[in-house]
Amino acid sequence: MIAKTESELIKIGEQIGAKLIPPVVLELVGDVGAGKTTLTKGIARGLKLDDEITSPSFTISKRYQGDNLTLVHYDFYRLEDPGLMCEDLEESLNDESTITIIEWGNSIENLLPENHPKITIKLQDDGSREIQTENLK
Numbered sequence: 001m002i003a004k005t006e007s008e009l010i011k012i013g014e015q016i017g018a019k020l021i022p023p024v025v026l027e028l029v030g031d032v033g034a035g036k037t038t039l040t041k042g043i044a045r046g047l048k049l050d051d052e053i054t055s056p057s058f059t060i061s062k063r064y065q066g067d068n069l070t071l072v073h074y075d076f077y078r079l080e081d082p083g084l085m086c087e088d089l090e091e092s093l094n095d096e097s098t099i100t101i102i103e104w105g106n107s108i109e110n111l112l113p114e115n116h117p118k119i120t121i122k123l124q125d126d127g128s129r130e131i132q133t134e135n136l137k
Contacts, residue, residue, distance in 0.1 A: 001131040002124075009035050009121075009129055013042020016119070016136070020047065022069045025093060025100045025113055026136075030121035032077075035129050036103045039121060040073055047071060047099065056103075061088060070098045077104040086111060 003009035020026070020043070028036040041053040049066045056062040056075040064071040072092045089111060092100045105112060117136040121129050 001133075003035070003129045003131060004127075006035070006038055009038050009131075010042035010045065012131060013039040013044075014046040015042075016133075017043035017046020019137070020099055022097050022099050023093075023095065025102065025116045027102045027105045027112065027116060027118045028121065029105075029118060031123060034121040034123045036121060037073075039119065039131075040101055043099075043101065044071055068097065070095065071101065072098055073101045073103075074105075075103040076107050 001012060003012055026043075028039060030036050037053065037055040044051065044053045044064060047066060047069065049064050049071060051064045053064070053073070054062065056073050057077060060076070061072060061074045064073070074089065086108065089100075089108060092098050093111065093113070102108070102112070115135050118134040119136065120132045120134070122132070123129055
């Protein structure tokens with residue numbers, strides 16, 4: 001899929017979010033500025049969450065509560081060793097009503113379920129984004 005604008009990327013996220021049923025662990029892969037948080041904003045809309053979604057880069061995680069589900073958004077970019085965040089992550093991974101979105105998951109890949117869904121976002125020279133999905137139903 002190709003998203004030519006930020007609004008198109010959000011729309012793709014909405015379509016993905018509308019299909020997600022907890023529990024789900026979704027890994028987002030892409031360079032800095034590729035649009036991972038923007039895609040997460042769309043996913044949240046698709047999940048019918050009204051919260052303003054912001055990047056968890058400095059707080060490591062952000063939690064958003066819906067009527068029947070929780071969305072937890074992690075960003076492990078700054079952590080070579082996630083340490084105490086592993087306990088928080090494991091709690092989210094084991095919660096049947098949680099959709100967990102992970103950015104920069106290399107340092108915690110041993111904690112992620114096998115064959116978890118993954119979305120890769122590649123920023124193109126023209127500013128568009130190429131979105132590739134893996135194991136996403």
